[in-house]
Amino acid sequence: xxxxxxxxxxxxxxxxxxxxxxxxxxxxxxxxxxxxxxxxxxxxxxxxxxxxxxxxxxxxxxxxxxxxxxxxxxx
Numbered sequence: 001x002x003x004x005x006x007x008x009x010x011x012x013x014x015x016x017x018x019x020x021x022x023x024x025x026x027x028x029x030x031x032x033x034x035x036x037x038x039x040x041x042x043x044x045x046x047x048x049x050x051x052x053x054x055x056x057x058x059x060x061x062x063x064x065x066x067x068x069x070x071x072x073x074x075x
């Protein structure tokens with residue numbers, strides 16, 4: 001299996017932090033994604049976040065569905 005790159009880790013950590021900040025579980029994220037027409041299984045979401053392998057579109061869908069209006073990036 002390919003090692004997670006630094007940028008993939010940053011993306012996954014960003015999304016995990018926002019989920020934590022909003023108090024949203026993976027199961028709740030799946031429900032919120034369904035509300036905007038995105039069909040995902042909880043196991044798939046968990047795998048995407050643990051691997052850090054997901055599209056920018058998925059990141060934006062997740063952030064939008066949990067009500068994140070702005071993100072501060074610090075490198």
